Amino acid sequence: MVDHWIDGRRVTSPVRFDDISPIDGSVLAHVSRACPYEVDLAVDAAEKAFKHWRRTTREQRAEQLHKIADGVEKRLDELAAVETDDNGALLRSHVRGVMPRVVHNFRFFADWLVDEVRHPDFDTRGHTNHVSWDPAGVCALITPWNAPLMLASWKIAPALAAGNTVVLKPAEWSPLTASLLADITAEAGLPDGVFNVVQGYGVETGQHLVNSPKLRRISFTGSVPTGRAIAQAAAANLVPASLELGGKSPLIVFADADLDLAVQLAVEQYDNSGQVCLAGVRLLVEESVAAEFIAGFLTRADALRQGDPRDPGTDIGPLIHRRQLERVDAFVQRARADGARVLLGGGPNTELGGLYYRPTLLADIQPGSEILTEEVFGPVLTIQTFRTEDEAVTMANDTRYGLAATLVTGDADRARRVSDELVAGTVWVNCFFVRDLRAPFGGSRESGIGREGGHWSFDFYCDIRNTVTGWPHG
Numbered sequence: 001m002v003d004h005w006i007d008g009r010r011v012t013s014p015v016r017f018d019d020i021s022p023i024d025g026s027v028l029a030h031v032s033r034a035c036p037y038e039v040d041l042a043v044d045a046a047e048k049a050f051k052h053w054r055r056t057t058r059e060q061r062a063e064q065l066h067k068i069a070d071g072v073e074k075r076l077d078e079l080a081a082v083e084t085d086d087n088g089a090l091l092r093s094h095v096r097g098v099m100p101r102v103v104h105n106f107r108f109f110a111d112w113l114v115d116e117v118r119h120p121d122f123d124t125r126g127h128t129n130h131v132s133w134d135p136a137g138v139c140a141l142i143t144p145w146n147a148p149l150m151l152a153s154w155k156i157a158p159a160l161a162a163g164n165t166v167v168l169k170p171a172e173w174s175p176l177t178a179s180l181l182a183d184i185t186a187e188a189g190l191p192d193g194v195f196n197v198v199q200g201y202g203v204e205t206g207q208h209l210v211n212s213p214k215l216r217r218i219s220f221t222g223s224v225p226t227g228r229a230i231a232q233a234a235a236a237n238l239v240p241a242s243l244e245l246g247g248k249s250p251l252i253v254f255a256d257a258d259l260d261l262a263v264q265l266a267v268e269q270y271d272n273s274g275q276v277c278l279a280g281v282r283l284l285v286e287e288s289v290a291a292e293f294i295a296g297f298l299t300r301a302d303a304l305r306q307g308d309p310r311d312p313g314t315d316i317g318p319l320i321h322r323r324q325l326e327r328v329d330a331f332v333q334r335a336r337a338d339g340a341r342v343l344l345g346g347g348p349n350t351e352l353g354g355l356y357y358r359p360t361l362l363a364d365i366q367p368g369s370e371i372l373t374e375e376v377f378g379p380v381l382t383i384q385t386f387r388t389e390d391e392a393v394t395m396a397n398d399t400r401y402g403l404a405a406t407l408v409t410g411d412a413d414r415a416r417r418v419s420d421e422l423v424a425g426t427v428w429v430n431c432f433f434v435r436d437l438r439a440p441f442g443g444s445r446e447s448g449i450g451r452e453g454g455h456w457s458f459d460f461y462c463d464i465r466n467t468v469t470g471w472p473h474g
Helices: 036-053 058-074 076-087 091-115 148-161 176-187 202-210 224-237 259-274 287-302 322-337 389-396 412-421 454-461
Strands: 004-006 009-011 016-020 027-032 122-124 127-135 138-142 165-169 195-197 215-221 241-244 250-253 282-286 341-344 360-363 380-386 404-408 426-429 462-469
Touching (some): 004 176, 076 091, 091 454, 138 148, 148 176, 165 202, 202 215, 215 224, 215 454, 282 389, 287 341, 287 360, 287 380, 380 389, 412 426, 454 462
Parallel strands (some): 138 165, 250 282, 250 404, 360 380
Antiparallel strands (some): 341 360
16 A cells, blocks of 8 residues: 655545556555645645745755665665566666666755855945845656656755755656655655655646646656646746656767767667667668668667566566557557568567567658657667768757757767757767766757756756845945
């Protein structure tokens, strides 16, 4: 049984939903499904707690975040195991990378608040300007299912550090580690009402939450249609919203690239069964090296081991939900019907059954096809070729998204030229998924609104004030 966490206590809803493991279809928990009453209860608790939490010092809040990080660190193996059961991502990735990143998120924003969030005073005609970052109020944080705790902590940590209170709504397909985090915050001594968790469906719980007139910030990671709905709700109440939405990112390989590196980076796009918003799913390869690249890619991709994500030897686990598998397969089958050629995979893994979908690579795709323009969010890559640098840039930017881009080249001048022309919030050159919390993160076009990370997070989660002071002379 998993209940909401509201005002420092567990709150039960009369209606529940089953949380099902994508690994074997077992029911992991019966989860309370919030109705408007529980949502309002959480928002009211956060609003009440804000009156006191906002008055704490930066050092006090930073100390509290470090205690939460300590709690995550102590329970790291448990959190990793629970999240693997809940969303099907690799256990080894959770242990080695994902959960340590959760710890780092809390520590980073605690230290950044104390050491970096400041602006030197400046003079205007004998008057002193002083810039301050003031707590905004109640923040609604709505997080996705593909990296539940890591992406939640990426929002929770700066929101709390800024002096705000939080109502977190985790994705209904992977709610368990958010509930465990509530326990950790309580053990760390976080005051009641500062952090609240409500579970439920987006169209019910999430919609009522973002419509609350008591919110002062909304942060959302997820699909473009849901982002549009949240933006409308935020606009009605004039609430600032940070939206990290979908992607259809290119991975561009030039003939002067290290092809072994290019192949390695391309195969990495199958990470988390392709359920990564940043993934470079459109492989764009210079025509003169395409055959060599494809041969290397197929050799390496064929060696990937698909299976139980709890097995340390597994490279690719299941998709998260039956609905997601059906959605991914429908994209692939429509592409095949439109003439796409399958170079790898092309359907569910019938040997394993369940929610396992074979890593797939499609070629011979008509420009403008659905498989090139819509986010699939599964282990499905496409490959196209180009002849010139300008053609590569045009193809890369031929999308309504602009979240990320990966570029592989041995020419530093070309790297600078092409990077400058790509429409993307993040551009990786000869690398992938190198993330530093000091850097801005977000998307362009329909991939989102706003930037978070470092100062950008505090600029969003705070009301920034300038105080101008003049003193009489003499």
